[in-house]
Amino acid sequence: xxxTIHVDxxxxxxxxxxxxxEAVFAxxxxxxxGIYPRHTPLLTRLKPGEVRVLKSSGEEEQFYVxxxxxxxxxxxxxxxxxxASRAADVxxxxxxxxxxxxxxxxxDKSAKRDLAEAQKELAEAMAQLRAIERMRKGKKGH
Amino acid sequence: xxxxxxxRTQIGSIKNTQKITSAMEMVAASKMRKxxxxxxxxxxxxxxxxxxxxxxxxxxPEYKHPYLQDRxxxxxxxxxxxxxxxxxxxxxxxxxxxxxxxxxxEKSDKGLEVDVCTIGQKASSFFGRLPVDHxxxxxxxxxxxxxxxxxxxxxxxxxxxxxxxxxxxxxxxNEFVNxxxxxxxxxxxxxxxxxxxxxxxxxxxxxxxxxxxxxxLDNLLVRYIExxxxxxxxxxxxxxxxxxxxxxxxxSDNAGDLIDDLQLVYNKARQAAITQEISxxxxxxxxx
Numbered sequence: 001x002x003x004t005i006h007v008d009x010x011x012x013x014x015x016x017x018x019x020x021x022e023a024v025f026a027x028x029x030x031x032x033x034g035i036y037p038r039h040t041p042l043l044t045r046l047k048p049g050e051v052r053v054l055k056s057s058g059e060e061e062q063f064y065v066x067x068x069x070x071x072x073x074x075x076x077x078x079x080x081x082x083x084a085s086r087a088a089d090v091x092x093x094x095x096x097x098x099x100x101x102x103x104x105x106x107x108d109k110s111a112k113r114d115l116a117e118a119q120k121e122l123a124e125a126m127a128q129l130r131a132i133e134r135m136r137k138g139k140k141g142h
Numbered sequence: 143x144x145x146x147x148x149x150r151t152q153i154g155s156i157k158n159t160q161k162i163t164s165a166m167e168m169v170a171a172s173k174m175r176k177x178x179x180x181x182x183x184x185x186x187x188x189x190x191x192x193x194x195x196x197x198x199x200x201x202x203p204e205y206k207h208p209y210l211q212d213r214x215x216x217x218x219x220x221x222x223x224x225x226x227x228x229x230x231x232x233x234x235x236x237x238x239x240x241x242x243x244x245x246x247x248e249k250s251d252k253g254l255e256v257d258v259c260t261i262g263q264k265a266s267s268f269f270g271r272l273p274v275d276h277x278x279x280x281x282x283x284x285x286x287x288x289x290x291x292x293x294x295x296x297x298x299x300x301x302x303x304x305x306x307x308x309x310x311x312x313x314x315x316n317e318f319v320n321x322x323x324x325x326x327x328x329x330x331x332x333x334x335x336x337x338x339x340x341x342x343x344x345x346x347x348x349x350x351x352x353x354x355x356x357x358x359l360d361n362l363l364v365r366y367i368e369x370x371x372x373x374x375x376x377x378x379x380x381x382x383x384x385x386x387x388x389x390x391x392x393x394s395d396n397a398g399d400l401i402d403d404l405q406l407v408y409n410k411a412r413q414a415a416i417t418q419e420i421s422x423x424x425x426x427x428x429x430x
Contacts, residue, residue, distance in 0.1 A: 008186070008190055010186045010187040010190050011187060012184065012187050012289040012368075012369060012372060013180075013183060013184060013187075013288070013289065014183040014184070014186070014187075015183065015186035015187070018186075028352055029352060029353055030352045030353060040350060041197075041201070041347060041348070041349045041350065042349055042350045042351075042352070043194075043198075043349040043350070043351050043352075043358050043359075043362070044350075044351070044352035044353075044358060045352070045353070045357070045358055045361055069194075069358070069361060069362050069365065071194045071197070071349075073197065078190050078193070078194060080187065080190060080191055080194070080362075080365060
């Protein structure tokens, strides 16, 4: 039997995923990482983006996180997400609106909004959109 | 004895109060159920982050984070006190405040100074009146608070800890045991000390940290503290609703008893009036 690793994805307000998986992929601050069973202990911060879980059945599940912390133990992966929601639940319209909002704030220098905050919002919105696009492609392929 | 009309008015006003209390009871019951669900939903996160912190305590990092180190000397302590925003919830807040006052007295007997940070309207007004340093507050969080609404309050205390203004930090809240029982609880947040040693992690090892140990640990420990405070707030809301439900239930029951008693008095008065009238008529007829 193929080796599996226990994966928990939780956010402050609820539990999102728990179960066995063959591998986990996430976007850490230093770049994309893939974790297979018996990985060395690792503690890293996550960028806004998606976390993909490859289940033993060969299916892949996607989750959107807007940042958080990833812990790896040889037999265990824990994602402590700031806000995680199932990629399917991400509201595309809301993401677009947030992106437009952030862009407007970037261009509008007179606005009182903090530039760094606007850039962060933009990055989050882009990551949400990427997650949605990837899901669409996945659907067409089947 | 009060006249019939007076008693009737009194019964009417008690009935109105009873209507209000029983409505509040039902509202509290349904809110309590929701609050309990929310409490259950937040539990996985705090469990998981606690596990991570435990693992961390058995790693052998080169970088020792100040949040995990006991300070040599404690001069000043911080308290984060969680209360409800609204009253009419039995003795919930007052019991909690009594516990805090006892704690504060113990600390001041030891010559320690105290900083207080409050969450909830009731704690704000109570500790605002006391001669303690009230350094921060968060009020009107509503029934479904979000974790990010508490970041400010927690940060005030963490900053104080970082800058050495306080040497340890405690959290005070009501723990939800069941609908009938809520326990006041005082937990030490900082320095954080996980207890249970675990066998499999006892060998010498350490994490790989990305981008670096300090940044990751800073981030992780702040989240850890925030999650504990958030869990406390959510639990306190469940306690508030449970306690209000019980208080309103006993208020409605008491109103029912009062109405029964008054009804009896009213009936007696009415009957006495009728009897008197009859005997007057009879006496009048006999005289004729």
